[in-house]
Amino acid sequence: MDLVRDVMDQKLLDREDCEMGRVDGLVMEVGEHSQPRITHIQIGGTTPWMRLHPAFARLSARLAQMWGPKRKEPVRIPWSRVMTVGRDIKLDVRVRETGAIDWEIWIARHIIERIPGGGHVEEG
Amino acid sequence: MKKVLAITLGIVTSVGGFLEIGSVTTAVQAGAAFGYQLLWAILLGTACLVFLVEMSGRFSAVSRHTIVDATRERFGFPFFAIVMVGVVLVFFMVLVAELGGIGLSLQILTGIGFPWWAVPVSFVVWFLMWKGTFGLIENGASILGLVTISFVVAAVKLNPDWGAAAHGLLPGMPGTDKAKYGFLAVSILGASISPHLMYFYSSGAIEDEWDKSYIPVNRFIATLGMTFGGVLSMAALVAAALTFQPNGVEVDTFEQSALLMTTALPKWGFFLFAASMLFTCLGAALETSLAIAYFFAQGFGWSWSEDLTPSKNARFCFVYTIIILLAAVPLLMGIDPIKVTLMSMALTAATLPLAVAPFLFLMNDPIYLGEHRNGWISNTVVAITILISFVLALIAIPLQILGG
Amino acid sequence: MEINVELLLGTKVCDIDGEDVGRIEELRVERDGQSCLVEAYFIGASAVIQRLSAWTLVRPIRGILSTRRLYSAYQVPWQDMDLSDPRHPRLRIAKRDLRHAK
Numbered sequence: 001m002d003l004v005r006d007v008m009d010q011k012l013l014d015r016e017d018c019e020m021g022r023v024d025g026l027v028m029e030v031g032e033h034s035q036p037r038i039t040h041i042q043i044g045g046t047t048p049w050m051r052l053h054p055a056f057a058r059l060s061a062r063l064a065q066m067w068g069p070k071r072k073e074p075v076r077i078p079w080s081r082v083m084t085v086g087r088d089i090k091l092d093v094r095v096r097e098t099g100a101i102d103w104e105i106w107i108a109r110h111i112i113e114r115i116p117g118g119g120h121v122e123e124g
Numbered sequence: 125m126k127k128v129l130a131i132t133l134g135i136v137t138s139v140g141g142f143l144e145i146g147s148v149t150t151a152v153q154a155g156a157a158f159g160y161q162l163l164w165a166i167l168l169g170t171a172c173l174v175f176l177v178e179m180s181g182r183f184s185a186v187s188r189h190t191i192v193d194a195t196r197e198r199f200g201f202p203f204f205a206i207v208m209v210g211v212v213l214v215f216f217m218v219l220v221a222e223l224g225g226i227g228l229s230l231q232i233l234t235g236i237g238f239p240w241w242a243v244p245v246s247f248v249v250w251f252l253m254w255k256g257t258f259g260l261i262e263n264g265a266s267i268l269g270l271v272t273i274s275f276v277v278a279a280v281k282l283n284p285d286w287g288a289a290a291h292g293l294l295p296g297m298p299g300t301d302k303a304k305y306g307f308l309a310v311s312i313l314g315a316s317i318s319p320h321l322m323y324f325y326s327s328g329a330i331e332d333e334w335d336k337s338y339i340p341v342n343r344f345i346a347t348l349g350m351t352f353g354g355v356l357s358m359a360a361l362v363a364a365a366l367t368f369q370p371n372g373v374e375v376d377t378f379e380q381s382a383l384l385m386t387t388a389l390p391k392w393g394f395f396l397f398a399a400s401m402l403f404t405c406l407g408a409a410l411e412t413s414l415a416i417a418y419f420f421a422q423g424f425g426w427s428w429s430e431d432l433t434p435s436k437n438a439r440f441c442f443v444y445t446i447i448i449l450l451a452a453v454p455l456l457m458g459i460d461p462i463k464v465t466l467m468s469m470a471l472t473a474a475t476l477p478l479a480v481a482p483f484l485f486l487m488n489d490p491i492y493l494g495e496h497r498n499g500w501i502s503n504t505v506v507a508i509t510i511l512i513s514f515v516l517a518l519i520a521i522p523l524q525i526l527g528g
Numbered sequence: 529m530e531i532n533v534e535l536l537l538g539t540k541v542c543d544i545d546g547e548d549v550g551r552i553e554e555l556r557v558e559r560d561g562q563s564c565l566v567e568a569y570f571i572g573a574s575a576v577i578q579r580l581s582a583w584t585l586v587r588p589i590r591g592i593l594s595t596r597r598l599y600s601a602y603q604v605p606w607q608d609m610d611l612s613d614p615r616h617p618r619l620r621i622a623k624r625d626l627r628h629a630k
Contacts, residue, residue, distance in 0.1 A: 003555040003566075004537065005580075009197050009204075011425045022196065022425035026533040028566065030611045038533070038557060038564040048201045051534050080562035087189065104426065108438035117255055118441075119433035198580055201534075485580050 001085060003038070011088040012043065012077075014095040021100050023089065024048040024074065038079050041089075043100050045074030069102040134349020135266040137177065137325045137411070142170075142353025143272050144408035145225030146218070146315040146465045148401065151357050152384055154308045155364025156375040157301070160284075160292030163358055165309045167293050169316025170354030172512070175505040176480070178346035179487050179498070180322040184329035185338045187492040191326040192422035194486050204423055210475040211419050215320055217468035219412045219451040223249065224461020225405030228378045229398045242455035249409045250448045254441070258331040258430035261414070265407035272404060274396040275359040278388035282366040289362060307523040310516055311466065314473030316357075317509065320415035322479065327418040331430060339496065363388065378462055417444040466524070473520035476513035484510060531614045539615065541571055541604075543623040549602065552617065556603075569609055572601035602626045 001007070003026065012020040025042035045064070046057035064071060075098055083090045095101055105121055112118040154162040180191055187194070196204045226245045227238030252261060298305045325346075334342070367387045368375055375381055385393030414430065421428035421440040434441040454464065484506050487498040498506070533555065541549045554570035604626065610618045619626070 001557050001559060003533065003557050004200075005198075005554065008534065009200055011193065011197075019425055019427040024201065024534070028531045028533050028536075030529050030531055032612075035606055036531075036566040036611070038566070039530070042532075047532075047534070048205075050532075051201050052205055079564050082564075085559075087187065104438050107442050108435045112434050112438045112441060115254070115434070115445075117434070119435035121435050121438075489580075 006085055007041075007089065010085075012041070012100070013088050013090050014093050014098075015083070015091070016094070017090075018095045018101075020091065020093075020095050020098065021075075025051075027076070040076045040078055041082070041091075043075040043077065043098075044103075045071065047074045069106045071099065071102055075100045131345050131348065134177075134325075134345035135269065135352060137321055137328070138349040138353030142173075142316065142350070142357050143269065143400070143404040144315075145221050145228075145401065145405050145461065146469050147312070147357050148360050148404070149378075149381065149462060149465055150308055150311040150315055150469065151360040152364040152368075152381045153375050154312060155361040155366075156368035156373055157308065158298055158305060159365045159369050160289045160362065161296060161298055162305070162308055162312060163289060163292035163361060164295045165312040166316065166354055166357050166361065168512075169313050170350055170357075172317050172505065172509045173321065173354075174347050174350045175502060176317070176322055176483065176509065177325050177350055178343055179483060179502065179506070180326040181329045181334065181342035181346060182339055182496060183486060183492065184326045185334040185342060186336055186494065186496045188330070188335075189492065190323070190330055190418070190422050191483075191486065192323055192419050194489075194492060195482050196423050198485060198489065199482060207478045208419070208423065210478050211319070212416070214468060214471050214475055215412055215416045215419075216447065216451060217464055217471060218318070218320065219409060219416070219447065220454050220459075221461050221465040221468050222405045222409040222412060223448075223451055224455050224464060225401055226409065227455060228461055229402035229405065232379060232382050233395075233398045233402075238461065239456055239458045242452045246448050246452040249406070249413060250445060252410060253413060253430070253444055253448075254434060256430070258328065261410050261430065262328065262332075265403070265410060268403035269407055271396065272356050272400045274385065274389070274392075274400060275356050275363060278385040278393060278396075279359040279362040279366075281388040282363060284362050284366060303523065303526040306519070307526070310473050310520050310523050311469045313512065313516055314469040314476070314520065316354075317476060317480070317513070318472055319476065319479035320412050323418055324411050324415045327414070327422070327428075336496070360384065413444045413448055416447050417441070470520045470524040473513075473516040475517070477510065477517050480506070480510050480513045529612075531611060536611075536614055536617070539617055541569075541609075541617045541619060543619040543621065543626075545622055547623050549619060549623050549626070553601075566606050568606060569604045570601055571604060574601040577601075602628060 008023055008026065010023050012022060014020055021043045023041050024044060024047040026038055027040040027042060028036050029039045030036045046060050049056040049060040061072070077091055077093060077098060081092045083092050108121040113120055151166065154165070183194065184190055195207060223242065223245055224238060227241035230236065230241045230245070231238045329338070329342070363384050364375065367384055373380065382394055382397050385397050387393070389396060417440050418428060420426070420443045421437070426439045427437045428440040429437060455461065484503070486492065487502065487506065490497060536552055538551050538553070540551055543549050550571040550573065552569050552571055553576050555566055556568045556570065558565050558567050604619060608620045610620055
């Protein structure tokens with residue numbers, strides 16, 4: 001499997017096929033003499049912006065502190081939770097337990113629900 | 125039956141893409157200034173679009189991914205971010221132009237200036253997206269857009285010299301005013317080959333749950349739909365050539381354009397033009413707003429669908445809400461939508477390579493498309509379109525300055 | 529030590545003698561149960577072709593690219609890559625000992 005072609009930037013789905021975002025980054029553990037291994041998938045936060053330039057990452061972090069769910073760190077999912085790698089990557093998690101859609105829930109509760117016809121976010 | 129009715133996706137894409145303020149404005153200006161001489165630009169734009177739209181639909185039907193999904197997945201976030209900057213800038217200007225087009229149509233019908241229409245028009249567009257479904261938007265815009273058939277009626281009633289018109293299907297150079305000719309050619313192509321059409325059509329194929337069985341239908345829809353738009357655009361040019369050029373009228377304002385069909389259809393021409401622009405700009409505004417929201421949602425992996433309640437795809441709905449709100453601001457300030465239109469077309473042409481170049485890779489990707497990859501004909505067309513897009517990108521802004 | 533893979537991509541790699549080899553464009557991994565082990569790094573401009581899944585486009589002109597030295601991709605086994613400084617990866621071998629990627 002090729003990491004950049006098959007994993008990086010791919011769409012992530014939870015065990016109920018709910019969208020979780022995309023693979024914005026991957027964490028690799030490197031030892032002096034041990035084979036490197038991929039330990040985590042990173043979603044959101046400053047991760048994608050860091051790929052452009054650190055200045056964008058700093059701006060993103062500052063904006064995240066001012067508004068929204070005020071989450072500092074990107075979401076990290078252990079690689080051991082990866083079920084399948086295909087057109088999308090399916091994870092053995094429940095999206096609401098990971099924090100991956102904190103922004104989605106925040107915008108739904110603070111903005112969308114307040115507009116008539118916006119509906120309601122399900123609890124839990 | 126469902127597959128046959130899928131033609132509405134083709135028609136709405138074509139109506140929203142081909143017959144909106146940009147393409148009608150440039151077609152009318154082209155006809156008024158140069159007669160039939162720029163018909164070739166519409167023909168070329170239509171041909172390129174037929175192939176690009178067919179590819180967009182085929183890609184989504186086979187891979188169950190959209191073009192935006194694949195652009196992010198294959199080219200990575202840094203390239204996607206560059207495209208995103210171009211998309212936001214261009215699509216936003218197009219949206220301002222389309223909302224302005226609706227406002228101008230209402231202005232000529234009611235006499236009330238278009239800035240007064242900025243808020244109600246923006247609200248209607250937003251409301252249709254907030255409460256409506258993809259099917260409602262798709263089918264509603266298609267049906268309303270059929271009023272544009274009046275362009276063909278008007279053109280035919282004016283008894284054009286079909287031989288001379290056929291001659292205009294071949295590229296040539298005018299005797300005078302080459303800069304303006306070049307600018308209009310670039311504008312027509314920029315108005316025709318719009319990236320938002322491909323993103324919208326690709327997303328629409330997923331919204332309509334297309335699969336591999338739709339491949340033959342998709343070919344039919346892309347060809348018929350885009351040809352429909354191209355023919356109507358040509359009809360507008362022919363009608364302008366016969367209405368304005370003989371009298372040496374240079375069409376500079378929307379109000380002048382409104383006289384396009386009054387010679388051929390004295391009783392109803394004015395209202396048919398206003399209604400046509402109203403409905404096509406409405407379709408285009410919906411399409412552009414959706415294209416922007418689709419772009420962000422698909423690129424960042426959010427949940428998205430016009431068929432879901434807003435709270436179930438909050439970020440997707442938030443994007444189109446904000447963008448429509450912001451697009452009303454220039455109109456409230458009284459900025460001329462026609463000027464915005466011309467600038468948006470030049471910018472579309474300048475940023476076209478970003479949207480078209482990835483196609484060459486995506487449509488040959490065996491992982492996404494398997495045996496349904498491009499053949500040599502499609503690849504040749506994409507390569508030619510990429511070449512055209514680079515040429516347009518280089519000359520669009522200088523020509524805007526010299527000939528616009 | 530933890531390294532962000534997305535920041536490793538595109539970094540220049542030198543060999544043990546300090547000679548430029550190219551940039552890291554791809555990583556080949558092997559899934560082993562719940563682990564994902566890095567087998568090799570792909571370096572060189574044409575590793576991008578692999579990443580873009582663009583071989584059907586490039587294969588017809590691969591011969592021309594090879595003769596004009598535009599085509600170069602090296603496959604570096606994990607043991608031969610020193611990532612102690614992730615911003616300046618180095619090979620543990622010389623460039624001449626590298627294997628071309630297929």
